[in-house]
Amino acid sequence: MKMQDGLSEFLERQLRNRYGLSSADYQVLAHLSETPEGRLRSFELGRLLRWEKSRLSQHLGRMQNRGLVSRERCPSDQRGAVVVITPRGSDLIKVAAPQHVADVRDVLIDHLTAAEMAVLVTIGDKVGERLAALEREQ
Template sequence: MTEPRWLDQRENRAWRGYRRMRGLLDLQLARDLAADSGLSEPDYDVLSTLSETEGHRLRMIDLAGWLLWSKSRLSHHITRMEQRGLVRREESPGDGRGAVVALTPAGLDAIVAAAPGHVESVRRHLIDHLTEDELETLAAITTRVVAHLTAHADT
């Protein structure tokens, strides 16, 4: 068995700082979103994703994949959002087994109303604390790590 490649002090500080920042940032953004719009982060994720698609609809399986959710989690969440009138399920054209989730007019209104406050929260708690160079570095880091993880998603 090979020896573990332990993190050195600098690497450990970066890793732990990232984990702490991610947790605190996610918590603050969720609080702001709920206070400003009454939406949860999962609600916002579904609504914003659908709002950016052609026709404001997407196959359930594709939405689950994009959000990195299980089919079961998505199905349960969509049921709750349907009860609030934000989305609706439709039969998938040409595929009787699949389903499509579509944004309702109320769902579109909800995301249009929530987006400005959410973006302001992201700015206030992250973007405005970074220099232009730090922002470029963060974009480069996230792009590289996402590309690595996406390429190795099946392994």
């Protein structure tokens, strides 16, 4: 648990200090920039991030005010919104992503042996399994 908190706090702070991004912002931009068009339906983004819809809506509103994304009406579904990454958002993520990856290496990956890394992945999978099972049960 301490490792958990320490890692998130460190990574969050790096992103915020260097680029003015929260890790929430980062994840939104990362997902958008991974699509060929830099655009996603709102609910798709929500599914990818596993965020509640109200959180997504509020967060996108703030990111829109800061000029990182914009929203368009969806032509095929009149209810829908399409989220589009702006040039500014795109530039930011292009700079921030490599540095963020470097930070993760610096504070975690570089200090693990291949065997340790493998075990960590196994543990992640097992926990993911268990959580998914609990979610199906409920």
